[in-house]
Amino acid sequence: MRDVAARAGVSAMTVSRVLKDGQVSTETKERVLAAVRELGYRRDEVARTLRLRRPSGMIGLVVTNLGNPFYSRLALGAEQVAEEHGLRLVLGNTAEQVQRERELVEDLVARRVDGIIVVPAGAGHRHLGSASLGGTPVVFASRPPSGTEADTVLVDDFGGAYAATSQLLAQGHQTVGFLGNPPALFTGAERFRGYWAAHEEHGLTPRETWIRRGPQEIPTAEAAALEILGSDDPPTALFCTNNRITLGAYRAVRRLGAATALAGFDDFEMADLLGVPVTVVSYDAEEVGRRAARMLLDRIEQAPNTPQSPPRRTVVPISVVCYGT
Structure with a gap:
């Protein structure tokens, strides 16, 4: 700022007033702004925050898998609320690694995020x-x-899985496998x-040979589905616990030329174009981010050194959508 003042032939205080739209x-x-452009001056917001002892104007978002569209949509929802309040979102990905999360x-x-x-x-x-975080x-x-x-924002995981599986059973599928x-x-x-x-509601018990509780990505889900559907007595339908797993299962079904029906948690683009019956658990992933950001802002705005309200929990509702049935 002193360099700008010297170039413009004014005091540093005058430069400060110009940058704050003062009188x-x-x-x-015009002389000050010309000097700013010539010198390429940028105000150091971090240093300013420390000097004024003000919030940083940033909130962090840490997710486990940016390759999953759910998290990008969650980030969009959180960013929307952050921008409405003049805040910036800083994003990090842990790849499900606890040590990476800690770091x-x-x-x-x-970095003094709010x-x-x-x-x-x-x-x-x-x-x-x-x-633990000061x-x-x-x-x-x-x-x-x-x-x-x-404070916590969840999706109705139990209700969605129950509804989608019930839909398959109601369609006449007495044998439904699980990829999760x-x-x-x-x-x-x-x-x-x-x-x-x-x-249990339908008086049925799934076979253990139809269940795989480990796949998380498309290739591992495809391999697990091939194993289940390639057995001597395969199920006629599969329930998958996220969109990546559903796509892996679809690849297996297409590869085998099977007539297996699919149901999965998370809606996804072009689910209606796969050419096989697909039931999806749909919900607003951006709403998860919006609710989380609003909860966080509530906590940020609470006066320091005052009694905190009890932790809150909210659940984003789901709906079941059937494609190609």
Whole structure:
């Protein structure tokens, strides 16, 4: 700023007033702005934040798999709310690695973000508690906290899996296989619970040979589906716990030329063009991000050193959509 002042022939205080749209003459303002352009001056927002002891104007978002469209849509929803409040979103990806999660979150706290939305990896989340992060507010999305308490936004995982599996059973499929996330993941466990409950409701028990609880991506899901459908007594339908797994199962069905019906959690583009019956659990992934961001802003705006309200939990509803049936 002193360099700009020297170039424009004014005081540093005048430069400050110009940059803040303060009261200065038009001639002086034009001279200062010309000096700014010539010198390529950019205000250091981080240094300014530290000096004024103000919030950084940034919130962090940490997710587990940017390759899954669910997380990009979640990020869009969170960014929408952040921008409405003049904030910027900083995004990080953990690839389901707890150590990577720790590093990203610690880095965000060191950069003085105002708060963090996190889709947690692993089974224990004590390191993500606000107290462990020096008071930085944290909101959990998609998966609930374990070992700490925090505001949480979830999808109706159990209800969606139950509804989709029930739809397959109602269509006459008495044999429905399962392709899902590892049981250690909350979403995988809840969606398996919904799949099993739907069978119990219809007086059926799925065979263990039709169940694979481990695939997370398209190639591993395809391999698991090929194994199930290539057996001597394959199921006539498969329930998949996310869009990536559904696409892997579709590849297996197409490769085998099977008439297997598919159902999966998460709607996805061109689901209606696959050429096989597909039932999807649809919900607004952007709403997950919007709700998480609003919860976080509520915590950020609470006065420091005041009693905090109890942790809140909200669940985004689902609907079931059938394509090609």
